[in-house]
Amino acid sequence: MTETLPPLLLVGCGKMGGAMLDGWLKEGLAPSFIVDRHRDSVPAPHHLVRSLDDVPADFRPGMIILATKPQKVDAVLPTVAQFALHAPVISVLAGRTVKSLTDALAALQPPGSPTPIVIRTMPNTPSAIGQGMTVCYAPPIATPAQRRLCTRLLRAVGEVAWVEHEDQIDIVTSISGSGPAYVFLLAELLEQLGVADGLPPDLARLIARQTVSGAGALMQQSGIDAATLRHNVTSPNGTTQKALEVLMADGAWPATLAAALKAGAKRARELSGPQPVS
Ligand SMILES: NC(=O)C1=CN([C@@H]2O[C@H](COP(=O)(O)OP(=O)(O)OC[C@H]3O[C@@H](n4cnc5c(N)ncnc54)[C@H](O)[C@@H]3O)[C@@H](O)[C@H]2O)C=CC1
Numbered sequence: 001m002t003e004t005l006p007p008l009l010l011v012g013c014g015k016m017g018g019a020m021l022d023g024w025l026k027e028g029l030a031p032s033f034i035v036d037r038h039r040d041s042v043p044a045p046h047h048l049v050r051s052l053d054d055v056p057a058d059f060r061p062g063m064i065i066l067a068t069k070p071q072k073v074d075a076v077l078p079t080v081a082q083f084a085l086h087a088p089v090i091s092v093l094a095g096r097t098v099k100s101l102t103d104a105l106a107a108l109q110p111p112g113s114p115t116p117i118v119i120r121t122m123p124n125t126p127s128a129i130g131q132g133m134t135v136c137y138a139p140p141i142a143t144p145a146q147r148r149l150c151t152r153l154l155r156a157v158g159e160v161a162w163v164e165h166e167d168q169i170d171i172v173t174s175i176s177g178s179g180p181a182y183v184f185l186l187a188e189l190l191e192q193l194g195v196a197d198g199l200p201p202d203l204a205r206l207i208a209r210q211t212v213s214g215a216g217a218l219m220q221q222s223g224i225d226a227a228t229l230r231h232n233v234t235s236p237n238g239t240t241q242k243a244l245e246v247l248m249a250d251g252a253w254p255a256t257l258a259a260a261l262k263a264g265a266k267r268a269r270e271l272s273g274p275q276p277v278s
């Protein structure tokens with residue numbers, strides 16, 4: 001039987017926080033507080049509140065999850081700082097560094113408090129169905145037990161990996177954090193191009209979605225590497241080869257994707273500190 005996950009204080013339950021919560025709820029979570037202005041409900045025994053001020057001051061979460069937009073997080077830090085006297089903080093914020101969050105929380109805590117523990121993570125939305133990919137970075141002051149707890153929590157919603165150097169999280173953000181969007185874009189484009197070439201819209205949608213999800217499932221279930229799976233589709237001088245020659249040409253997919261990943265990682269670096277509220 002799965003061990004119940006510890007009680008959480010989840011601050012921000014939108015697309016990413018909500019995806020992780022969906023996964024955690026399936027795994028069994030000790031009674032937790034979910035703070036969000038827009039979510040309608042959470043199942044019992046969990047509590048949905050609109051503001052952190054509505055969380056009882058004596059609530060003792062096992063972990064605090066920060067999942068607001070980077071531009072909104074500074075507004076919640078004064079209250080988070082009080083709970084962070086007793087529990088580590090897991091941030092899913094793109095860009096925001098461990099040092100920046102740690103310093104901000106420490107400045108809001110009583111003088112002489114132990115240094116708050118902040119673990120930076122980059123999850124993705126397939127967490128909602130237990131198929132997430134989360135990459136984590138913990139500063140040296142985080143204990144092995146805190147790292148293990150973080151792994152256990154995130155393992156409940158998919159694969160977990162750790163990096164030794166925090167700056168590696170920026171390219172991870174571009175690959176696995178944003179990556180589902182690139183795959184969904186591929187499905188959108190395949191559908192649109194099918195319609196543009198005369199297919200009925202329902203058929204174009206079906207074949208685009210099933211191709212993308214079927215290819216992903218084949219890669220996962222077979223364990224075969226992506227290049228071999230691609231070769232398996234590519235008959236010498238056949239249709240796939242002709243299409244791939246276009247996609248792999250100089251300045252085409254490899255170059256475009258490299259530029260896209262760089263742009264995302266650059267934006268992550270721009271988000272490393274406090275942001276103007278938007
Ligand atoms: N959407 C994604 O695929 C991923 C997002 N992230 C990170 O997750 C974080 C959240 O992103 P999304 O979920 O996409 O944004 P979102 O806008 O869907 O969710 C943020 C939630 O925070 C809530 N919120 C903001 N301020 C609040 C406050 N003071 N009190 C209570 N609730 C408050 C909002 O109501 C909203 O529901 C961001 O920092 C982003 O960088 C990380 C990985 C992937």
Ligand SMILES: O=C(O)[C@@H]1CCC=N1
Pocket residue numbers: 094173177178
């Ligand atoms: O777009 C963003 O900034 C967030 C981080 C990775 C995915 N979504």
